[in-house]
Amino acid sequence: MDRPIGVIDSGVGGLTVALELMRQLPREKLIYLGDTKRCPYGPRTKEEVQQFTWEMVNFLLEKEIKLLVIACNTATAYTIDDLKDKLNIPVIGVINPGARAAIKATNNQEIGIIGTEGTVKSGAYPEALKRINPELHVQALACPLFVPLVERGVFSGEEARTVVQTTLEPLVEDNVMDTLILGCTHYPLLKPLIQDVVGNKVAVISSSEETARETSAILEIKHLHNKSGVQQVHEIYSTGDMELFNCIATKIFQSGIQQQFKIKRAVIEKD
Amino acid sequence: MDRPIGVIDSGVGGLTVALELMRQLPREKLIYLGDTKRCPYGPRTKEEVQQFTWEMVNFLLEKEIKLLVIACNTATAYTIDDLKDKLNIPVIGVINPGARAAIKATNNQEIGIIGTEGTVKSGAYPEALKRINPELHVQALACPLFVPLVERGVFSGEEARTVVQTTLEPLVEDNVMDTLILGCTHYPLLKPLIQDVVGNKVAVISSSEETARETSAILEIKHLHNKSGVQQVHEIYSTGDMELFNCIATKIFQSGIQQQFKIKRAVIEKD
Structure with a gap:
């Protein structure tokens, strides 16, 4: 099953979950989306967080993810039940x-x-x-x-x-x-x-470490582990300022893994 | 879901898994079966281990367990794929x-x-x-x-x-x-x-600790957590010598939990 794992967060914090997923599951490909443009989610209303989260999820569903990790506490608290209900892929919160x-x-x-x-x-x-x-x-x-x-x-x-x-x-x-x-x-x-x-x-x-570990367990239960030996190139998306995001992402990833990734801009808001 | 969790082992080793289950999941009831009479499984043939394991599993299925933990490395190695295939409850190995x-x-x-x-x-x-x-x-x-x-x-x-x-x-x-x-x-x-x-x-x-932790994750995914607040009395069975088993079980459990359990003899061999 070589479809990617999707990871969403309001900004850069979820990159620590992504780093752990890369470290603990080196055969898996990740697609990460940080909604840096609208970060932080903390002070926002429940409805806003739910709308933004669904916009992120839809972006990743188009990329055919096999499992979704909500790497954000606020988004987990407000949306996980709804996402688990409506998506036909496993959903893991933090x-x-x-x-x-x-x-x-x-x-x-x-x-x-x-x-x-x-x-x-x-x-x-x-x-x-x-x-x-x-x-x-x-x-x-x-x-x-x-x-x-x-x-x-x-x-x-x-x-x-x-x-x-x-x-x-x-x-x-x-x-x-x-x-x-x-x-x-x-x-x-x-x-x-x-x-x-x-x-x-x-x-x-x-x-972050524990969420990655549990993702590994769920990949096994659901028979979703990637069995091919191909080296993955992860895709990392940000909705906001690219310079700071780039700088922090590189700082986080350089310390812990030797894997390749590409950082790109994403537009996810509905018109 | 107040049906019990079943735990099997060739003898007393799996009691460390049972202890961790009691400690990490204090609302769950356990039924443990140690096949002390035929322990150790290590030097036995694959066919013997498979037959003994199925006898243990059938004993626990009659007690309507909701999840099975194979708390024995040898039994896990030889039987887990078969058990996962044939049982309609989750099966977790060590x-x-x-x-x-x-x-x-x-x-x-x-x-x-x-x-x-x-x-x-x-x-x-x-x-x-x-x-x-x-x-x-x-x-x-x-x-x-x-x-x-x-x-x-x-x-x-x-x-x-x-x-x-x-x-x-x-x-x-x-x-x-x-x-x-x-x-x-x-x-x-x-x-x-x-x-x-x-x-x-x-x-x-x-x-043992890790298996208990993963059992907790799987109870959640499968919506099998016991939600009632009733204090459980665990059932611990041994197929062999009761005196030594009693002594070791008491020694293991006394150090780590304040829960009630009953130790009984079980006969599981087919005629």
Whole structure:
């Protein structure tokens, strides 16, 4: 089955999911679409997010994707049920894989979650966690300064450290969680800093890595793995400013894989 | 969907998978069957393993399980395709979940696998790994002394340390792997010792934990999660000696969960 896997996100954060898919599934071809022009989705209405997400999905369906990954927490929260209902290909969001990995990792049932204000307000992670284990204690913290950092390409250095340290202070002071979910696809780019601030005793769960791992499981169950040995050239699309997108995508991919990709502009809005 | 999850193994090793299922899916009821009377399966013929496995499966099907976990490497290698083909419930083995977790964990593409002689000879793990990523380097080591230790209930102490240290010497001396798969469901009981011997820089992957995590994902995809909040009493069956089985099961479960279970004798052989 050599049809591509489709990945959508409101912007650049989902590239961390794409990177993990490339790393964990090197035989698969990806088509990524980041709606950078209308990013961020966080402050938008549910209806807007649903409309934009469907526009992205339709763009990818024309490219005959065999599976869809929603690499964006806001879009997952607002659209996954509808997409699962209406599409005849498997649909994977970022929330449940992260929740399952945290349940596996925790020993003391104390789980922390960091995400955007929208994700924290939605309560999607606590809900996903407690649906599986009602006994868990869950503490969520919004980190509104992390996404702007990453979108500027700042993943390390003094500024990043200060922002991460100051933001995470409440969780660190509390000192009860043994597991922390990175509930935003931008955050894995700050993972070394975050791990350093929370300390080595806390398991830091990247929902990007976990989503890629679960995609691999679903490809197997549905017999969708690509069996040909051909080296793939991934297609990466952005709806907005190409220069910054190009720069961040190259920065993310260069660190982790030796695969080829082409970055192009996409127009997906309906007239 | 409050029907139980069925778990089969040749003996006590699969109890580590059961423990992880209880820990990661506390709302689910388990029915476990260990064929201790005819354990180990490793040296038996393919036909014998297939016949014994089907006898176990038929015992559990009568109990209306909604999903089957084959918590035994040998049985997975010899029967999973046939079971997937013929049963109309999801079937999960231990090999692919462990392989996927290792692919996620490795940074240098150097993966070690330890298992019984049968599992190592079967080549099932290298095959599962390379099907997903042909570039991986895989080194497998048989550890024939580990299962007898665990079956005697020896999980720590000087004797266990000496056996683990001596057996793993070739992998440790080689010093290239950054990820080690515990390719036998008995080995998670020796995990603290194994981690200590290989060092903290090596990610030690328990196929038991990973299998439970993937079971959770599949329950979700198939809409099979138990949504009732009722506390479950698990049923644990053994075909052989009840005293030792009882003792090991209690030892394994007491360390990790606060759930109720009943241990009973089962007769599954056809006349």
